[in-house]
Amino acid sequence: MFRNLFKSRVEEDIKVRTYYSKYIFNSHFILFLSIAAGVLLYTLLGLRDDLRGNIYVDLVAAILMSVSIMPVYRSLLKEADVIFLTPVEKDLGNYFKSSRVYSFILGIPIPLVVSVIAFVLLIINHNMMNSLLIILTFYLMVIGVFALKVLAVNSDVSPTIVVYVFIVLNTITLFLQMQNMMFALLGIVFYLVAYIILKNKTRSTIDWLTQIEHEKQEQNRFDTIISMFANVPKREKSFKRRNYFDVLMKKQNIKHYNQDHMYDYLFHRSFLRDFDLPMIMIRLFILCSIFIIWMGNIYISIIFILFVLYIMILQLQGLYTAQAYLLWPKIWPVSRDKIRNSYIRYSRKLILVISILFMIVFICIHPIEFYVSLIFPVWALLINKVFSKNVYKKEEALSD
Amino acid sequence: MIYLNYIIHDYTINLKDVETMILELKNVTGGYSKTPVIHNIDFNISEGEIVGLIGLNGAGKSTTIKHILGLLSPQSGSIEVLGKKITNINEQARAHMTYIPESPILYEELTLREHIHMTAMAYGLDENTVMERADGLLKRFRLEKELDKFPTHFSKGMKQKVMLICAFVVQPELYIIDEPFLGLDPIGIESLIDLMVKERNNNRSILMSTHILSTAERYCDRYIIIHDGRKIADGTIEDLRAQTGLENGTLDDVYLKLTGGDTHVS
Structure with a gap:
């Protein structure tokens, strides 16, 4: 029953994504992307000899890979679920399992593209084997940050803070690994410590209000990305006093x-x-x-x-x-x-x-x-x- | 000459007798789609009157108000504000009225002070006048310390007070208030009633939709009762008592009698 509930919600979500994708990947944008990618690759390959031995290339590659790990966790929960689904919370195992799989897949495309660009940068200073090992570490980090984020959503720890802390830790790990492969072990230590801390802080039951709030934030995040390319109304526009x-908002001039x-x-x-x-x-x-x-x-x-x-x-x-x-x-x-x-x-x-x-x-x-x-x-x-x-x-x- | 003077004198007397009509609905039928929700609604509001628009949830009160505001166009019939017919783009008619919705609708990005400024600019008030008027209202609703805060962070009752301040600061000829007491605390309700009575004494009119009949009975001059989208009565409490034969009946009794105790709303 709940598998069907998830299925219908996924279908709804995919429909929305498909609808907006046609705005993002319109012919102008594809043309721009092709030109930009071509120019970038041409420039990078042209600079390859000059950049060899330059440690900043490693740093750029490490930062690029780390910032691309921004996992998405879409539980697809709705506000009414707090009333209608709480009595059947124990039967929702499959629902949440499916939502984790779906969310992980959603977060994969950007790290995939970035791994290709990073690989081009890595082979400037490293041999093929080491470059592939670094990319493998990067993929493990993608899985690791996703798992930690899912834990954080159901705990008192802010998932955003977890993601940002791991941007820094991943940058350090990847950069050091580029200098010595053994430093990959440092990453394992970081992830184990974070996992233990978060596991202890995770609630044994579902925190419905936090989960639903997180889902709303993810929806808004998606809308924000879409609105960078197309004029789409946001589901819930939010404001912040700065x-x-x-x-810059001094008293309006009286003549106006x-x-x-x-x-x-x-x-x-x-x-x-x-x-x-x-x-x-x-x-x-x-x-x-x-x-x-x-x-x-x-x-x-x-x-x-x-x-x-x-x-x-x-x-x-x-x-x-x-x-x-x-x-x-x-x-x-x-x-x-x-x-x-x-x-x-x-x-x-x-x-x-x-x-x-x-x-x-x-x-x-x-x-x-x-x-x-x-x-x-x-x-x-x-x-x-x-x-x-x-x-x-x-x-x-x-x-x- | 004597005859002419007589005619002029007579005409002057007649003009004085005519009450200034603030709002007039003539056989308005309308709704959200082709299927009408309200049918042949017909009433008027004179200067210095508080009129209660009474009915159950879904009876057609809010739909009637939306037609008056020009948010919906009547399928037939007409609406006039101070003799001006309302269409969707009639800013002139809207300049004579302010509206307080059932649920507060506020700009998340504006502070309370900025809401007041926006309202003032919309109704052509200058800054000093509006802040002078707002000062009294802010004190009345105990919001004077919240001027530079975002109302979206207020409680529901406080948000409703912001709506009231923005409407009453304008001092228009007609106030349209949809369920005014919803979310207000007892002190807020009393402040609002005082304010409405004060405005009536200043010859301003109020159309107020409500289903809290006991409160409405205390200060409304007249009642328009809507049931299933149709007007079933219009008059003072005495008129309604006479119509129903309930000599000492309350507005609740009269309402139940008029609707046949039917609480069903289609």
Whole structure:
């Protein structure tokens, strides 16, 4: 009976993933990925001789593998389960076993791709046998972190902390193993200690509320990833007060205290207090900057900045859609055009600031070709206009 | 000349006799899809009146309110606010009313102060005026120390008070309140009743849906009773008593008599 329950929930989840995958892997993105992968491989192979003996290559490979171990644990539990499934908790063994298998499979693709890239990096400094052994250690780590995360979900320990601690420990282990294979034993010690600690802290029964909360977080995490590529509404949008951003939300200038600017006021706060959005933007900016500085190639810089701007602008649309479908804009005596006008004004300001930051990074790396950087604000404004039009169209169709 | 003066005098007297109509529903039939939930609902609210919209869960009270707010379009009939017909895009009509939903709906990303600012901007109030008005309301509902906190972290009753503050700060001609006492503590209920009576004395009107009849009976001027999506009575408690023949009956008794004690809602 409960196997069927899990089956129906898995089918539902797969349906959602399939639906969104077509947005992620659209032809533009595939084209970008192919170009980016080609350029990356070409650059790496070209640099192979120069990089030989460089210890930083090992460090990059170790960090790359460690950060890719972000296991997913989807119990697929729903809020109502706390009422309807608790009486049959003892019969749910198969349900949770199936959910662990499903979750593990979900977390495999990224480590698989990363292992290929890491292998290319490893063979620069290591022989084939050792490189394969390091990759094997990496796969064992993928299983290990997943098992620890599952234990942590049903304990007082935060699964996120477990994952982040093991990013550090895995980096250390892998890096040391690259210098001496025997250091792989250090990893075994780390995992055994963590397993014993977590096993002692794990509850003997299911902590339903924590499990359901974790499932919601995983769903939100999935939505966040999807929203990096497609304009999809989140199931549960969450916000966070960041006191350090309060300085950017000083008292509204009195001349703008009116209907025309009320949504500017709201969008600004929605953006700065969004749980993920500002941090994703900052992370993307930093990662892209590091990558293009490292590569130092003008074509890679242009392609990556344009792509990151594309992702950032796509995510911004969520600000508009979140407001457009709420109750209050329908109740307040304010024309809906004012939401759009505010969004246009606010998003333009924001993307211009981001584009200027990218221009500065680009000019620092390629000062002679500084004029090329003008392409970034133009591209950003153009993309923003195209995406916004689609969002307005969708909103109009829905409100009809 | 004498005749003309007489006519003007007479006309002036007639104008004074006409009560200002704040809200008027004329044979409104509507619902969420093609199947109507409410049928030929017909009533009006004058200036300075508290009107109770009474009915069981699912009787059609919230659907009627959604039509008044313009969230749903009537399949037939019309709704007028201060003589202005409501459609889905009529901001002018909405400027005369504020709405307090049954369950608090708040912006997770805004503090209480920012909710007040948003409401003020939406209704064209200036910052000083709104904060002056808000000050009294915040004290009344004991939220003056919570201004810079996020209401989403408040209890349900406190959230409902935030909704009340945002609505009452506007001082519109018409308040539409859906189940106002839900989630409020006894002090909160008394504060709200005082506030409603005060607003009525200032010639503002209130349409309030409720099924807590004993509380409604204490301060509503008139009652509109909806059952199975149809209006079955409209009048003061005396009117309803006369209609049902229950001379000393409470609103509960009158309601049960009018609906034939039928608690079934289709």
